Amino acid sequence: MLEQFFKLSRHNTSIRxxxxxxxxxxxxxxxxxxxxxNILADAGMNKEALITVTSLTAxxxxxxMGLWINVPLAMAPGMGLNAFFTYTLVLGQGVSxxxxxxxxxxxxICFLLLASLGFREKIVSGIPKSxxxxxxxxxxxxxxxxxxxxxxxxIQNDATLVSLGTFGPSVIFGLIGxxxxxxxxxxxxxxxxxxxxxxxxxxxxxxxxxxxxxSLVSMPPSITPIAFELDIMxxxxxxxxxxxxSFMFVDLFDSVGTMVACSYEAxxxxxDGTINKISEMLGADAIATTVGALLGxxxxxTYIESASGIEEGGRTGLTAVIVALLFGTALFxxxxxxxxxxxxxxxxxxxVGILMFKNLKNIELSExxxxxxxxxxxxxxxxxxxxxxxxxxxxxxxxLIKLAVGRYGDISWVMWGIGMLSALNxxxxx
Numbered sequence: 001m002l003e004q005f006f007k008l009s010r011h012n013t014s015i016r017x018x019x020x021x022x023x024x025x026x027x028x029x030x031x032x033x034x035x036x037x038n039i040l041a042d043a044g045m046n047k048e049a050l051i052t053v054t055s056l057t058a059x060x061x062x063x064x065m066g067l068w069i070n071v072p073l074a075m076a077p078g079m080g081l082n083a084f085f086t087y088t089l090v091l092g093q094g095v096s097x098x099x100x101x102x103x104x105x106x107x108x109i110c111f112l113l114l115a116s117l118g119f120r121e122k123i124v125s126g127i128p129k130s131x132x133x134x135x136x137x138x139x140x141x142x143x144x145x146x147x148x149x150x151x152x153x154x155i156q157n158d159a160t161l162v163s164l165g166t167f168g169p170s171v172i173f174g175l176i177g178x179x180x181x182x183x184x185x186x187x188x189x190x191x192x193x194x195x196x197x198x199x200x201x202x203x204x205x206x207x208x209x210x211x212x213x214x215s216l217v218s219m220p221p222s223i224t225p226i227a228f229e230l231d232i233m234x235x236x237x238x239x240x241x242x243x244x245x246s247f248m249f250v251d252l253f254d255s256v257g258t259m260v261a262c263s264y265e266a267x268x269x270x271x272d273g274t275i276n277k278i279s280e281m282l283g284a285d286a287i288a289t290t291v292g293a294l295l296g297x298x299x300x301x302t303y304i305e306s307a308s309g310i311e312e313g314g315r316t317g318l319t320a321v322i323v324a325l326l327f328g329t330a331l332f333x334x335x336x337x338x339x340x341x342x343x344x345x346x347x348x349x350x351x352v353g354i355l356m357f358k359n360l361k362n363i364e365l366s367e368x369x370x371x372x373x374x375x376x377x378x379x380x381x382x383x384x385x386x387x388x389x390x391x392x393x394x395x396x397x398x399x400l401i402k403l404a405v406g407r408y409g410d411i412s413w414v415m416w417g418i419g420m421l422s423a424l425n426x427x428x429x430x
Contacts, residue, residue, distance in 0.1 A: 002318060006070055011267075011315040018072075021314025022322020025074050027191030029305035029323075032058070032076045033330050034197055034337050035345040039082045039146075040298065043090040043097045048221035051334045053295045056223070058327045061288030061300050066320030069280045072266055072310055073259070074323045075288050078301035079352050080139035080387070081250055083146050085298040088386040089243055097226075100243075101293050102235030107247035108289035108299070114252070115283045123252065126414025130363050131394055134374035135253055138381030138390050140356030145382045147349030150342040151175070170343040173203045178347035185351060190308065193348045200344035213335035220331040221338075226296030242425030246388035249418075251299050255285045258302045266310045304355075369405055373398035392422040 002008065002015055037050035054077055061075030089100045114123065148154040151174030157163035165171055181196030189195065204210035235244075259281050262268075268276045281302070288300040309319050330337075363374050373394045381390030399419045402410045411419075 006316040006318045013315040017313040018318035019322055021309035021312040021319040024190050024312045025306055025309030026323045026326040028308040029303045031193040031197055031348045034340045035348050036077050036082055038342055038345050039086050043086040045097050046225035048338055049223050049225045051337050052220045052223050053297050055327045055331045057292040057297050057300050059324045060291055062320045062324040064284040066317030069277050070317035072314035072319035073262055073306045074303050074320055075300050076303055077297045078299050080143055081299040083143050084387045092385055098229050098231040099234040101230035102232040103240050103243050104247055104299055105230055105290055105293035107244045108286055110248050111286035115286055123414050126412035130370040130374040132253055133359055133363050134377040136356045137360045138378040140353040141382040143349045144353030147346040151346035169209050173200050174343040174346045181347045181351050193351055196347050197344050201340050210339055213339050215335050217332045218335050221334050230293055242388040245421055246391055247299050251301050255302045258304045262306050262310055266315055369401045392425050395419055395422040
């Protein structure tokens with residue numbers, strides 16, 4: 001039955017190989033079950049409900065990939081965009097989390113429309129390579145900044161904006177967890193980020209900083225406090241246009257980059273460079289985002305950690321199904337997950353930020369007119385505490401510099417359209 005459904009022989013794989021790959025992918029991305037609720041809880045959302053919703057969203061999106069498209073890719077709420085949701089929209093702009101969920105929902109619908117009209121690939125190809133690479137780098141700096149704040153290593157200072165924090169228990173435990181995670185990551189340990197989170201939490205328990213849960217397992221917490229609480233009508237305002245734009249395009253870039261990278265690893269690329277099923281994969285991504293917003297979470301995206309399972313031999317949707325089953329099992333460990341503090345998940349944010357930053361080497365540094373927009377994007381995302389503002393300045397500076405030097409042909413019609421939206425976002429924000 002499994003052989004026929006997933007076509008294992010055709011993909012040169014076996015049930016055993018797919019199961020091992022599924023466990024590997026889950027270990028490398030399961031940190032999201034602890035990290036994501038901690039981030040969105042800062043927006044005022046119920047943390048216990050978020051633990052359940054995080055797993056449910058991962059299960060739904062990953063099963064779409066496995067059962068519908070038959071590819072070894074896993075999905076879950078995306079890093080970076082969850083930080084944008086909480087720290088830029090809700091805490092920065094004073095938007096309610098219900099309205100922010102409405103923004104995520106609309107961005108998912110727009111993403112789905114782009115899918116059905118066939119515009120996604122044109123949009124991605126129409127944006128210059130330097131900016132496509134710069135965006136994840138800037139988001140990496142952004143979530144790293146949030147990580148060092150969450151552990152107390154960097155604090156607010158009225159004179160210098162930020163400064164070094166006091167070396168109390170949270171900073172010490174967080175730094176130890178960071179070192180452990182980095183060492184394991186360098187040694188290519190599977191699940192290094194998860195191990196770092198659990199080790200740091202254990203330190204807090206041993207030194208009396210964390211209270212043990214009453215039980216290790218329980219029924220999953222109710223999602224009632226956050227499910228179907230999105231405010232779509234309130235999110236339909238001009239001032240949130242930039243946020244919708246950011247959620248949609250960052251998800252698009254992130255998903256396309258991940259899918260392309262993983263497709264090459266999984267032998268899903270034809271000789272002419274065509275990637276099998278990429279339209280279906282992007283459609284599944286958009287559907288998962290809209291369903292996730294209804295359940296009560298920020299944008300869902302395809303995880304680059306899927307590559308770890310592919311490296312272990314995962315070639316079909318059975319790998320994704322195993323990942324989804326493991327997320328289902330994790331639902332019953334909510335008491336343990338709920339006691340994990342911010343300083344234990346802070347190292348995860350920093351390490352993920354580092355991983356998102358590493359591709360900047362592919363930017364052509366000798367071309368100054370490409371370097372400047374990329375640099376502004378990377379720097380202004382964390383400094384403005386806003387992905388949308390970083391994108392706005394990056395896109396606008398690209399167009400203005402190309403016009404100034406007379407290289408009009410470098411500006412695609414896609415960039416002209418994005419430039420107009422970026423200018424409108426800047427005007428409405430000021």
